[in-house]
Amino acid sequence: MSEVFSSPxxxxxxxxxxxxxxxxxxxxxxxxxxxxxVIAMIIxxxxxxxxxxxxxxxxxxxxxxxxxxxxxxxxxALSIYRQRKILMQAFFPIVLGTFAGAxxxxxxxxxMCRLMGLDQQVIGSLLSKSVxxxxxxxxxxxxxxxxxxxxxxxxxxxxxxxxxxxxxxxxFGIKDxxxxxVGIGACSHALGxxxxxxxxxxxxxMSSISLSFSAIWTVLLAPLFF
Numbered sequence: 001m002s003e004v005f006s007s008p009x010x011x012x013x014x015x016x017x018x019x020x021x022x023x024x025x026x027x028x029x030x031x032x033x034x035x036x037x038v039i040a041m042i043i044x045x046x047x048x049x050x051x052x053x054x055x056x057x058x059x060x061x062x063x064x065x066x067x068x069x070x071x072x073x074x075x076x077a078l079s080i081y082r083q084r085k086i087l088m089q090a091f092f093p094i095v096l097g098t099f100a101g102a103x104x105x106x107x108x109x110x111x112m113c114r115l116m117g118l119d120q121q122v123i124g125s126l127l128s129k130s131v132x133x134x135x136x137x138x139x140x141x142x143x144x145x146x147x148x149x150x151x152x153x154x155x156x157x158x159x160x161x162x163x164x165x166x167x168x169x170x171x172f173g174i175k176d177x178x179x180x181x182v183g184i185g186a187c188s189h190a191l192g193x194x195x196x197x198x199x200x201x202x203x204x205x206m207s208s209i210s211l212s213f214s215a216i217w218t219v220l221l222a223p224l225f226f
Contacts, residue, residue, distance in 0.1 A: 011058040018043035034164055037191065086202065087209060090178050098210050099177075101186030102217035105130040106225045120226070127222045129153035131215040132189040139219060143226050154189065161188020162195040169175055181206025186214045 022036030023042055034104060087094070106127055113123045124143030128136035133154050140150040165184045174180050177200055183205030184192040193211055196202030 006133065013059055014044060014047060014058065015040070018047075027208070033163065035159060037159060037162070042146075082201065082205060086178065088203065090206075094178070094182055094209060095213060097182045098186050098213035099217050101210075102130070102214050102221055105187065106218070106221055110225050122149065124226055125149040127225060128152050128218055129157050130187050130189065131218045132211060135215045135219065139222055143222075155191075158188045158191025161192030164190060165195050166199065177202040178206050181212040185210030 018040035019036060022034075022039030026034045026036045026040050044058070047053070048055065073130075109126050109129065111122065113126065121144060125140050125145030125147075126149065127143070128139040128150060131139070131154070133151060136150050136154045137147050140147055161184055165180075165188070168174075168183075169180050174183065179197050180199070181203035184196045184203070188195075189211050193204060193207040196207035
């Protein structure tokens with residue numbers, strides 16, 4: 001049995017099974033709280049704990065999935081291309097909006113870390129929580145932070161945006177699809193963008209371009225906050 005668990009195919013198969021199970025449960029529950037990604041994480045963790053499987057064995061297969069993070073992110077350019085006319089009309093508001101979002105994200109992290117007395121290594125690990133994972137990890141490595149902590153924080157912000165985006169739009173009366181998409185992409189990167197694409201193609205396109213600009217702003221501004 002240990003040979004099965006140590007195979008790279010085990011981690012890959014478990015990840016696919018867990019996510020597909022999450023999608024099935026989400027469709028049956030018809031509730032945004034039943035998020036497929038959250039359900040998948042619960043299933044994976046439960047299986048690893050139940051069968052006492054080392055995390056290293058699972059990571060051999062999951063690393064294959066991680067390899068596709070950057071290509072999948074670049075695929076978002078398709079929705080941007082389809083909405084390029086609207087993008088050009090709202091280009092400067094998007095640039096300014098993502099700048100404000102990056103400043104707000106960096107400031108909130110720095111202030112909260114200072115108030116809680118956290119050290120520089122933790123601050124360096126959390127500053128990039130609102131950008132997509134590959135870029136966030138690169139920023140963390142530049143500051144000597146902990147990549148695992150960065151992944152956890154980006155996952156929390158992404159899942160939070162994925163779950164709360166529709167509710168927050170209603171709460172604050174956001175009806176403009178451009179503003180809605182920019183808000184989602186600026187704070188919850190690719191996971192939030194997946195929800196934006198479900199809401200509408202325009203929201204998804206704006207979230208995709210916002211994700212890219214937010215990453216650029218964070219790369220430029222993070223050293224000043226660190």
